[in-house]
Amino acid sequence: MNWKKILIREWYQPQFNKAESMVSYYRNVVAYGESVGIETLSGRRKGTVLYAQTALEYWVEKQEKFRFKLEDxxxxGK
Incomplete structure (x- = not known):
């Protein structure tokens, strides 16, 4: 039994799931222009779609990284 393999998988899987859910969330925001609810100091909301696009890029990148690590x-292990 490879404990290291199990531990690494235990750590990456929830991270990957989070990245995946964030990707789908921000994709919806970009598509439908929903409010993300990012409050600025002035109390107004930031350019929602613009913010969501950068956030989406970040989470897609993270998702790819986690997917690669999980597959690796x-x-x-084999």
């Missing part, structure tokens, strides 16, 4: 982990 699977390959190493």
């Amino acid at each position: 982990n699977e390959r190493r």
Whole structure:
């Protein structure tokens, strides 16, 4: 039993799931222009779609990184 493999998987899986849910959330915001609820100091909301696009890029990148690490982990275990 490879404990290291199990531990790494235990750590990455929830992170990956979070990244995946954030990607779908921000994709919806970009598509439908919903309010993200980012409060600025003046109390007004930021340019929602613009913010969501940058956030989406960030989470997509993170998701790819986690996916690669999970797959790499699977390959190493075999």
